[in-house]
Amino acid sequence: MTTGGQGWKGPIKQVGECRWEIPANYKSGMRTAGRIYAGADMLRDIVADQAPEQVANVACLPGIVGLSLAMPDIHWGYGFPIGGVAAFSTEDGVISPGGVGYDINCGMRLLRSDLKLDDVSRRMGDLMDALARNVPAGVGSEGPIKLSRKELDRVLVDGARWAVENGYGWPEDTARLEEGGALAGADPEAVSSEAKKRGLEQLGTLGSGNHFVEVQVVVDVYDPEAAGAFGLRRDQVVVMIHTGSRGLGHQVCTDYLKVMDRAVARFGLTLPDRQLACAPIRSDEGRSYFAAMAGAANYAWANRTCLAHWVREAFARVFGRPARDLGLATVYDVAHNIAKFEKHVCGKAGEATVCVHRKGATRAFPAGHPEVSEVYRAVGQPVLIPGNMGTHSYVLTGTETALAETFGSTCHGAGRRLSRSAAKRQIRGSDLRRELEARGIAVRCESNAGLAEEAPAAYKDVDAVVEAAERAGLSRRVVRMRPLGVLKG
Amino acid sequence: MRLFAHTADVGLDVRGESLEELFGWAAAGLARVAVGRAAPRGLERADAAVGGPLRRVQVSLPAAPDIEALLVDWLNYLVYVLDTERIYPVRCELAVSGGEGGPWTLRGVVEGRPVPPQGGGRTVKAATYHGLELARAGDGLYRARVILDV
Numbered sequence: 220m221t222t223g224g225q226g227w228k229g230p231i232k233q234v235g236e237c238r239w240e241i242p243a244n245y246k247s248g249m250r251t252a253g254r255i256y257a258g259a260d261m262l263r264d265i266v267a268d269q270a271p272e273q274v275a276n277v278a279c280l281p282g283i284v285g286l287s288l289a290m291p292d293i294h295w296g297y298g299f300p301i302g303g304v305a306a307f308s309t310e311d312g313v314i315s316p317g318g319v320g321y322d323i324n325c326g327m328r329l330l331r332s333d334l335k336l337d338d339v340s341r342r343m344g345d346l347m348d349a350l351a352r353n354v355p356a357g358v359g360s361e362g363p364i365k366l367s368r369k370e371l372d373r374v375l376v377d378g379a380r381w382a383v384e385n386g387y388g389w390p391e392d393t394a395r396l397e398e399g400g401a402l403a404g405a406d407p408e409a410v411s412s413e414a415k416k417r418g419l420e421q422l423g424t425l426g427s428g429n430h431f432v433e434v435q436v437v438v439d440v441y442d443p444e445a446a447g448a449f450g451l452r453r454d455q456v457v458v459m460i461h462t463g464s465r466g467l468g469h470q471v472c473t474d475y476l477k478v479m480d481r482a483v484a485r486f487g488l489t490l491p492d493r494q495l496a497c498a499p500i501r502s503d504e505g506r507s508y509f510a511a512m513a514g515a516a517n518y519a520w521a522n523r524t525c526l527a528h529w530v531r532e533a534f535a536r537v538f539g540r541p542a543r544d545l546g547l548a549t550v551y552d553v554a555h556n557i558a559k560f561e562k563h564v565c566g567k568a569g570e571a572t573v574c575v576h577r578k579g580a581t582r583a584f585p586a587g588h589p590e591v592s593e594v595y596r597a598v599g600q601p602v603l604i605p606g607n608m609g610t611h612s613y614v615l616t617g618t619e620t621a622l623a624e625t626f627g628s629t630c631h632g633a634g635r636r637l638s639r640s641a642a643k644r645q646i647r648g649s650d651l652r653r654e655l656e657a658r659g660i661a662v663r664c665e666s667n668a669g670l671a672e673e674a675p676a677a678y679k680d681v682d683a684v685v686e687a688a689e690r691a692g693l694s695r696r697v698v699r700m701r702p703l704g705v706l707k708g
Numbered sequence: 709m710r711l712f713a714h715t716a717d718v719g720l721d722v723r724g725e726s727l728e729e730l731f732g733w734a735a736a737g738l739a740r741v742a743v744g745r746a747a748p749r750g751l752e753r754a755d756a757a758v759g760g761p762l763r764r765v766q767v768s769l770p771a772a773p774d775i776e777a778l779l780v781d782w783l784n785y786l787v788y789v790l791d792t793e794r795i796y797p798v799r800c801e802l803a804v805s806g807g808e809g810g811p812w813t814l815r816g817v818v819e820g821r822p823v824p825p826q827g828g829g830r831t832v833k834a835a836t837y838h839g840l841e842l843a844r845a846g847d848g849l850y851r852a853r854v855i856l857d858v
Contacts, residue, residue, distance in 0.1 A: 296838075297836040297837075297838030297839070297855060297857065298836075298837075298838055320857075321833035321834050321857050322833060358742075358823075358829055358830060358831050359790075359791065359794055359823060359831070413788055413792075416792050417788070417791050417792055426831060427830055427831045428830060428831055428858065466791045466792075469787070469791075469833040469834055470788065472833075472834065473784045473787075473834045476834075476837070477777075477780075477781065477784075480773075480777060480837065481773060481777075492837075492838060493837035493838070493840060494836050494837040494838035496837065638718070639718060639830075639858065640718065666828055668744070668828050669828075669830065672830075
């Protein structure tokens with residue numbers, strides 16, 4: 220084994236509070252500067268690998284509007300950095316599957332409850348067992364939902380609405396999801412037969428890797444007004460769900476990267492990294508990708524809706540009361556791997572519709588923004604930030620600064636610091652399991668190796684990431700949660 | 709075949725005396741990542757005794773513009789088979805053809821074994837073009853590096 224990372228040696232200078240700039244003249248082909256939002260103490264980790272080079276590479280893509288941006292949880296990805304945000308002109312800009320990633324609409328959902336810590340603390344073992352039984356998880360997991368091709372096409376268009384109409388959610392859930400859980404513009408015809416085959420049996424499954432269901436308790440309230448609007452309060456038990464579009468989304472990305480890889484020369488594009496394969500937004504390839512990606516995003520919203528349903532069932536069984544009586548309502552649901560057409564004020568050009576790519580970044584619109592669900596418009600959009608096993612998670616809210624500087628985006632999590640193999644070398648899964656259990660965190664995960672790969676030490680400090688995002692003005696903390704039990708795929 | 713680390717992902721570093729052997733080693737590397745230690749470190753010999761039934765899948769990939777892209781297409785085809793058929797490759801009989809300037813094609817047969825339900829493997833989302841290399845070294849061996857998104 221060797222490490223793949225070598226330190227990045229390019230120029231970077233501080234241009235403001237938690238703001239670092241890679242100048243546009245750093246390398247030939249850059250059309251704009253790069254900007255990384257991070258604390259000074261975080262920069263050493265960030266330049267330890269090639270993530271900043273990837274910020275510079277994204278700055279080379281045609282039609283980029285504003286800067287090539289990276290959030291405080293930036294780390295080395297492929298093509299775009301994880302934590303990257305970039306917007307492209309709908310006139311002469313491109314759309315890039317690598318700017319969204321393979322797990323299209325990987326994202327977070329948060330359920331709140333009327334339960335308090337005391338109500339669950341003695342039942343955590345039973346609750347985690349019930350969740351482990353009810354939530355299909357692990358490599359290649361299949362769920363109880365078997366879709367016909369026709370039904371799958373409906374999922375691709377209707378997203379979370381399909382789940383609610385089929386009894387896997389509550390009608391009021393969809394008003395509390397980004398895009399209402401169904402991104403417009405999806406076309407099942409743009410999704411390949413291979414992608415559909417992968418999607419037929421995976422709806423309502425968690426998958427593996429860093430995906431999880433976590434039972435948490437709210438321990439800190441920073442903004443009582445926003446917390447009140449989100450229905451959150453100290454000592455309250457909540458549930459966080461992290462998953463995406465499963466094999467269907469992976470296949471959509473693979474399919475269109477191949478299409479675009481082969482079209483790059485025809486469009487006369489020269490790219491610094493082949494993984495940045497892209498096509499003009501207005502080309503047939505660009506339009507088809509967006510239509511397929513929107514379908515995969517909708518599959519992910521349906522997926523998280525079904526998972527929330529399995530969670531509600533498990534709680535109802537353990538506490539002997541219907542989920543509604545337990546108050547297991549949806550707080551919100553955010554995508555952190557997606558491309559969307561949004562209206563933004565773009566410098567002197569004024570307001571324009573641009574294609575915002577968020578890869579490991581979360582939309583963070585402020586109070587009053589028309590795209591924020593009506594129920595939260597007075598306080599701003601909830602932003603759901605998972606920590607990692609054993610560490611805190613957060614609910615934040617969006618800001619005007621984010622809207623002005625980052626196309627309304629902030630961080631998405633802690634951000635990986637160690638490779639999976641390095642994590643496994645440094646941490647034994649069985650030790651970690653014991654340590655977490657000793658701290659009162661119930662763990663359900665089949666694989667000790669899988670547990671070690673996702674160990675807290677493999678990630679950056681989520682508290683520092685969220686604090687840097689707040690110091691930069693991109694988001695504000697609303698509440699902080701501590702884990703009680705985690706089910707890992 | 710050797711695995712190498714990448715911050716969020718895992719890389720394959722493979723060598724072979726022929727392109728067919730190289731592609732076979734890449735398949736074995738993918739199996740190792742996806743299935744864990746249950747998968748052999750390399751492919752099995754065609755005449756070796758096997759434990760349990762093998763499934764045969766005929767492969768014919770559409771033409772790729774260059775050999776590196778063909779390697780990515782090959783691995784992504786195997787990712788698809790892993791996810792839909794729940795089998796991992798243990799033997800391949802492949803014919804890779806093409807030349808300078810492309811196109812490149814791959815035809816053959818893959819034999820696979822069912823993925824154990826509780827293996828130590830992980831979901832491979834895809835083989836990527838990021839940092840992709842394939843070249844013939846001075847010693848005549850083909851060598852490739854490809855990063856898998858896991």
